[in-house]
Amino acid sequence: MSDNITLSQSELIALVNQLVDQKVNARLADVEASLQAIQGTVGTLSENCPEDRATLVVFSGEMDTLFAAFTIAVGAASMGMEVSMFFTFWGLTALRKDKTFSGKTVGEKMVAMMLPNGPHAVPTSRMNMAGMGPLFFKYLMTQRNIESLPNMIALAQELGIKMVACEMSMGVMGVTRAELLDDIDYGGVATYLGDAAKSKITLFV
Amino acid sequence: MSNVDLDCKGLNCPMPIVKISRAMKELQPGVTLTVMASDPSFKADVEAWVRKMNQKLTSFSDVDGIQTAVIEKVS
Structure with a gap:
């Protein structure tokens, strides 16, 4: 049990927050990339779409x-x-x-x-x-x-x-x-x- | 329900729809426009106009060539 690390409650909260932020940011980057791709496609489509x-x-x-x-x-x-x-x-x-x-x-x-x-x-x-x-x-x-x-x-x-x-x-x-x-x-x-x-x-x- | 009258008797294509288009722009939704016209193409034209402009033709009558269309402003 020598690699057991003891953390105070505030340290634990900080660590969890940090990990959550990392995960969320990684996921958001994917979502943002696909959102940009969709926006690009919609832009091209509306550019080529007949108007009234x-x-x-x-x-x-x-x-x-x-x-x-x-x-x-x-x-x-x-x-x-x-x-x-x-x-x-x-x-x-x-x-x-x-x-x-x-x-x-x-x-x-x-x-x-x-x-x-x-x-x-x-x-x-x-x-x-x-x-x-x-x-x-x-x-x-x-x-x-x-x-x-x-x-x-x-x-x-x-x-x-x-x-x-x-x-x-x-x-x-x-x-x-x-x-x-x-x-x-x-x-x-x-x-x-x-x-x-x-x-x-x-x-x- | 309030109503506005528009006399298009004696006018020829395309003037009735020009006048309808102008008059409808001034109306609030829910108000009706009663149009009287003698143009022989009026029925076909007013029906096409209402369809294209997403408005509502609530009634149409023709008495000896004097046609009356009631258009309700939807939006």
Whole structure:
């Protein structure tokens, strides 16, 4: 019995506490490690999980196609979704508030001359009849108390729909930021894909 | 139970759901919104809206094209 050690009560308590701490810490380290692994996985999953979001590419620039795009966008926003619209090529007309010629190259001036002045002056995709079609459709829409395209665009802005103009097509069409609506965003294909990858709905109009 | 009325008669798609969405945001849970509309797609649209937004359509009637939907704000 020579290796018997006599401990006072306080020493015994201290020793037990120390042993318990060691054990608990060892166990906790395991738990913390697996918790971190789980948090990492959840983070990756939620990053890749679709949000309640709709994304539209607006490529066309006619009254009817733009009207369809804005109706869907406004509807989605009213159904609680986050909505992003990306305007490229002919679709840029929807964002045009103004047309300028100064400071542009000859090619850009020619494109500017041929493009509509803005959403109030767009042709229809069918039955345009040298500009008679849009007038006729505007008349029919007023008769039936349907919102005009400019009103739908204003409504989309009011509802906080994110509108992004494609810089690359602005370059091709010679469109400057000064000619487009205020309070819009600018971006490229990655901007669209970033939002589209998180969307439940994505459309090309 | 308190109720708020919303007149959407004469409005076309998508305006009724735009107005419903706006009006519902202002309501407290338990309050109902009575919507009157003449849009032919109103029934399908209001049903889809209620499902998507997790609200409750407590009644729907159609008298000669004038439709009345009562939506209860759940949350």
